[in-house]
Amino acid sequence: MDAELNSPQADAVAHIRGPLLVFAGAGSGKTRVITFRIANLVARERVPPYRILAVTFTNKAAGEMRHRLEGILGAEIARDLWVGTFHATCAKLLRRYGDAVGLEKNIIIYDGADQKAVVTRVLRELDLDEKRFAPRAMLAAIHKEKQEGRGPDEMSLDDYSAEMVKKVYARYEEHLRAANAVDFEDLILRVVKLLEDDTRIEGETIRRRFEFVLVDEFQDTNAVQYRMLRALARDHHNLCVVGDDDQSIYRWRGADVRNIRGFKKDFPETLVVKLEQNYRSTGHIVKAALGVIAPSKEREPKELWTANEDGLPVEMIATKDERDEAAHVVAVIDETRKKGIDPRQIAVFYRIHAQSRVLEEALRAVNMPYQIVGGTKFYERAEIKDALSYLRLAVNPKSDVDLLRVVNVPARGIGATTLDRLTTLATLENMSVWQSLGHLDKAGDIAAAARKRLVAFADMMRDIQAAARTAPATEVLAMILDKSGYRTALEAENTAESDARLENLAELAGSIGDYEAEASAAGEPATLEGFLERVSLQADTDAGDQGGKITLMTVHGAKGLEFDTVLLTGMEEEMFPYRGFDPGGEEEMEEERRLAYVAITRARRRLVMTHTETRQIFGTTRWGRPSRFFGDLPAATMKQGATRAASAGARVAYVDRSSGGGGYGSAYGSRGGGGGGREPWRHPQAPAARTEAFDAPPRPARPAVDPGERFVDREFFADDGGSDDVGSAGGLRRGAKVVHSRFGEGEVRRVEAAAEPMVVAFFPGWGEKKILARFLKIAS
DNA sequence: TGCCACGCCCTTTTT
DNA sequence: GGGCGTGGCA
Numbered sequence: 001m002d003a004e005l006n007s008p009q010a011d012a013v014a015h016i017r018g019p020l021l022v023f024a025g026a027g028s029g030k031t032r033v034i035t036f037r038i039a040n041l042v043a044r045e046r047v048p049p050y051r052i053l054a055v056t057f058t059n060k061a062a063g064e065m066r067h068r069l070e071g072i073l074g075a076e077i078a079r080d081l082w083v084g085t086f087h088a089t090c091a092k093l094l095r096r097y098g099d100a101v102g103l104e105k106n107i108i109i110y111d112g113a114d115q116k117a118v119v120t121r122v123l124r125e126l127d128l129d130e131k132r133f134a135p136r137a138m139l140a141a142i143h144k145e146k147q148e149g150r151g152p153d154e155m156s157l158d159d160y161s162a163e164m165v166k167k168v169y170a171r172y173e174e175h176l177r178a179a180n181a182v183d184f185e186d187l188i189l190r191v192v193k194l195l196e197d198d199t200r201i202e203g204e205t206i207r208r209r210f211e212f213v214l215v216d217e218f219q220d221t222n223a224v225q226y227r228m229l230r231a232l233a234r235d236h237h238n239l240c241v242v243g244d245d246d247q248s249i250y251r252w253r254g255a256d257v258r259n260i261r262g263f264k265k266d267f268p269e270t271l272v273v274k275l276e277q278n279y280r281s282t283g284h285i286v287k288a289a290l291g292v293i294a295p296s297k298e299r300e301p302k303e304l305w306t307a308n309e310d311g312l313p314v315e316m317i318a319t320k321d322e323r324d325e326a327a328h329v330v331a332v333i334d335e336t337r338k339k340g341i342d343p344r345q346i347a348v349f350y351r352i353h354a355q356s357r358v359l360e361e362a363l364r365a366v367n368m369p370y371q372i373v374g375g376t377k378f379y380e381r382a383e384i385k386d387a388l389s390y391l392r393l394a395v396n397p398k399s400d401v402d403l404l405r406v407v408n409v410p411a412r413g414i415g416a417t418t419l420d421r422l423t424t425l426a427t428l429e430n431m432s433v434w435q436s437l438g439h440l441d442k443a444g445d446i447a448a449a450a451r452k453r454l455v456a457f458a459d460m461m462r463d464i465q466a467a468a469r470t471a472p473a474t475e476v477l478a479m480i481l482d483k484s485g486y487r488t489a490l491e492a493e494n495t496a497e498s499d500a501r502l503e504n505l506a507e508l509a510g511s512i513g514d515y516e517a518e519a520s521a522a523g524e525p526a527t528l529e530g531f532l533e534r535v536s537l538q539a540d541t542d543a544g545d546q547g548g549k550i551t552l553m554t555v556h557g558a559k560g561l562e563f564d565t566v567l568l569t570g571m572e573e574e575m576f577p578y579r580g581f582d583p584g585g586e587e588e589m590e591e592e593r594r595l596a597y598v599a600i601t602r603a604r605r606r607l608v609m610t611h612t613e614t615r616q617i618f619g620t621t622r623w624g625r626p627s628r629f630f631g632d633l634p635a636a637t638m639k640q641g642a643t644r645a646a647s648a649g650a651r652v653a654y655v656d657r658s659s660g661g662g663g664y665g666s667a668y669g670s671r672g673g674g675g676g677g678r679e680p681w682r683h684p685q686a687p688a689a690r691t692e693a694f695d696a697p698p699r700p701a702r703p704a705v706d707p708g709e710r711f712v713d714r715e716f717f718a719d720d721g722g723s724d725d726v727g728s729a730g731g732l733r734r735g736a737k738v739v740h741s742r743f744g745e746g747e748v749r750r751v752e753a754a755a756e757p758m759v760v761a762f763f764p765g766w767g768e769k770k771i772l773a774r775f776l777k778i779a780s
Numbered sequence: 781t782g783c784c785a786c787g788c789c790c791t792t793t794t795t
Numbered sequence: 796g797g798g799c800g801t802g803g804c805a
Binding site: 109353415449619 | 781782783790791792793794795
């Protein structure tokens with residue numbers, strides 16, 4: 001804590017009123033400026049905590065900030081502060097003042113998938129070719145308009161396709177309004193509307209409420225978000241924004257660095273502070289980061305420096321494929337943990353979520369606890385989305401997206417044709433699909449049998465809706481699963497997969513329970529609406545930081561965080577910088593560069609970057625050259641290496657001192673079969689003859705594996721004639737006694753390392769069952 | 781009319 | 796690797 005109190009920057013601005021613009025280089029104590037300022041306002045300036053609003057972009061960052069504030073101010077006071085993401089803050093405000101902008105209480109927040117479903121429906125209604133107008137692209141275009149604060153009528157219509165976007169946009173909005181639903185942009189837009197509407201009292205109420213507003217990662221605000229901030233601070237100008245244009249990584253989400261310039265114009269009396277000293281990282285890491293960001297164009301001039309010692313060189317490790325990479329990651333983590341580093345101080349980054357699976361497998365195979373941040377995985381599972389749709393319908397029957405999702409899940413004989421006719425009726429009569437269920441007489445084309453089924457569904461939902469008004473959310477969920485026949489259908493399936501789905505639904509019930517407990521601890525009423533809002537606004541399922549776990553996340557998710565040791569994986573061209581199907585212009589490349597800068601600057605002491613020769617992703621194999629960003633790292637800060645598998649496979653010119661030298665020679669291309677030998681990556685700043693300066697390939701703690709192989713305890717499974725895909729999972733071994741929640745005690749027969757390790761176990765009275773390993777406990 | 785299986789296509793980052 | 800759409804079959 002002393003370090004924070006003594007921080008000169010934090011001290012200098014902590015008590016200042018009026019607009020404050022802080023350019024904070026990575027690791028210069030950006031968040032510290034905010035937390036210290038808040039602490040100072042509360043402790044010294046006697047500002048009531050509930051009059052302070054601190055806004056972040058991610059839940060993770062908000063959680064981190066709140067955590068720090070709890071440490072400084074104590075949990076009691078910190079609880080009254082408003083700390084949250086833009087969206088969560090707006091949702092909270094709308095819950096209180098939403099009636100003023102015509103929002104009902106049972107509002108539902110549509111996530112990306114829901115939004116896309118609406119767009120798809122609109123495209124069909126307008127009879128537009130889905131091939132020519134991809135729902136995804138349409139949605140992106142709509143969001144772009146919304147992020148700039150333009151409604152369909154305010155769009156500039158340059159060409160035919162803009163015309164189409166406008167049409168779709170308009171109907172999209174109608175659908176959301178009719179469904180009593182909002183998307184993420186709406187949350188902000190509605191609050192802006194509240195704040196800017198001087199004919200009503202609510203805007204003033206909110207403006208008065210927040211005497212001080214602080215914003216983290218200001219470079220990531222989009223036009224509408226900035227408008228909201230401006231409106232919030234209209235009367236008092238106590239707006240403190242902290243940001244770093246080098247870390248602007250949300251341009252694709254509408255973030256506009258120009259807001260920084262706008263800020264100086266809108267608040268001419270702004271005090272500008274530049275923080276250029278990095279307190280976080282070693283010299284080598286800071287220099288590496290500078291190397292990556294230096295070629296970036298249009299930067300606000302600033303020079304990051306550090307007084308810290310150089311420390312360990314940044315490691316660049318060549319690996320053979322994604323499994324080999326994962327093995328190396330595991331080895332480094334293992335080594336780091338053995339040195340006594342808290343696992344919470346270790347993080348593995350990747351560019352895209354799809355990379356996490358292999359890493360997870362490798363970590364699970366050695367029973368190393370980890371936590372995944374982001375990756376909406378859990379809430380994206382079909383059964384969870386189904387259950388949530390039922391819950392949302394229970395609260396808000398007008399939500400068409402949800403109704404259409406579950407009306408025939410489980411199968412009730414309500415097919416596409418029937419639903420087509422039903423939605424057509426709804427569209428014609430200008431009502432929600434739910435309402436149209438009450439007017440089936442107007443749809444003569446719906447067969448009597450189908451009609452009966454629809455009525456039965458409506459009756460069932462009415463019962464559930466009635467229950468939702470009084471019963472606790474956990475009971476509503478149980479009722480839904482029973483009445484809808486969802487549970488029965490899954491039980492009848494009786495496969496490993498259906499069992500897993502049932503377990504997931506149990507987990508959902510558990511998370512409702514958690515929410516109820518948390519809400520009551522915070523002195524707030526636990527409602528089904530509250531739970532649904534939380535689910536919508538919280539991409540990650542993290543149940544708080546339990547100790548002892550390392551962290552896996554995308555680079556985006558890592559922003560604003562720091563770790564002792566960072567493993568940055570997938571550093572190949574195409575992966576990082578990432579290139580999707582679009583050509584990707586220079587602007588996008590610039591953003592990738594800033595993203596790399598963000599990744600590097602998360603590390604305090606040790607940074608390991610890995611790249612692969614080949615990578616299986618999205619079902620195909622990619623060959624990747626090492627990322628161009630390696631070439632921007634100063635040679636003096638780097639240490640190159642390779643896993644055994646990589647150096648053996650490529651026959652690269654590494655000098656392996658540890659094995660007597662010259663072991664691999666430089667016989668390029670001697671690898672048999674496909675791919676061909678690849679030249680080793682050579683640092684552009686290094687003279688060609690300097691290969692001997694390369695470090696010996698580090699020996700992985702466990703032998704590198706060949707593709708198709710896993711981390712298998714060969715001896716133990718040597719006599720296993722079963723699956724060829726056998727691994728140990730979470731300490732589960734053949735013969736081990738395990739306990740399952742439903743089947744009781746059993747004995748492990750086989751372990752299968754699928755995407756998720758599965759165990760075939762024999763349960764007396766049930767027979768052999770295939771179960772996801774994580775649902776088993778070792779019997780004591 | 782509805783169900784199921786197969787095959788094709790797309791494949792980012794967050795709220 | 797998975798979601799979605801199409802086409803064949805009950």
